[in-house]
Amino acid sequence: MLDIPKAELHVHIEGTMEPEMVFELARRNEVELPYSSVAELRSRYEFTDLQSFLDIYYANMAVLRTRRDFRELAAAYLRESARQGVRHAEIFFDPQAHLARGVEMAPIVEGLSEGIAEVADSGVTAELILCFLRDESAGSAMDTLRLAEPFLDHIIGVGLDSAEVGHPPSKFTDVFERARELGLRAVAHAGEEGPAEYVREALDLLRVERVDHGIRALYDPGLVDRLRREQTPLTVCPLSNVRLGSFDHLSQHTLPRLMAEGLMVTINSDDPAYFGGYVGENFSAVREHLGITREQLRQLAANSVRASFLGSERKSALLAEVDAWTG
Ligand code: HPA
């Protein structure tokens, strides 16, 4: 497990809920689960594509009900990540999935913030990115943003996730414009299963500062040139891409090509409770299976700091830590 100092920029907090916690919260909140044991739940984690994962991801999050649940979820993720070298995380959350079950915005956002505050003494910091579900309507996204307005002190930006194909970024142009007016930063999932054209739309219409995944950009040489020129960060998630079928095996992942093209690549876990590893484990896996060198790992860690929304002072301090890493 690699403890190089780093930032994590692509992690869904609901995707950090380990099967044990699913069962614990189900018991505490009296939610009935269609599985008889943790082992049985874990045995269902055989995915063929993004949708097959999303089905179980949304089903499991039904156990998340209270402020305490969200606090414990964030704290547990950050504690494990800190053990794997994470100094800062920018964490996605999916409020629409919780609002639909009658959970209000306040316990979600304030609970996650309390979890972040709880682990501050371990030196790890975090910010929250509110993601819109792209398979819901643009109107629902706009309503969600309105509900979040009283909590903007806790939220650094907006993102776009869930089922990609058939739900292009263009659907959310107005919502992202409103988010920018509110002072929020912008990122979006694009080019995970969807075409390179969605990456272009995310850049041109949503004006995102980072592209989440972006692996399909390699199908479009003109786009690759642009991403290189503009040094737009891509938050790549190697173990996730394999588990959701973009590559048959990690040894076939195009991370080395993305790096050879001179792109601003970062390594992230996406949904670590489902995809077989937290971010340190993703670093270890690409070293082992893709021949990524120690100096390239240092580059990837430095990229994660540069691509974060941290201020310049903290960035400099963390980059010095990356430089000094001898592990
Ligand atoms: O990998 C993902 N892609 C899109 N939506 C998601 N929501 C959680 N994880 C993902």
Ligand SMILES: [Zn+2]
């Ligand atoms: Zn994701």
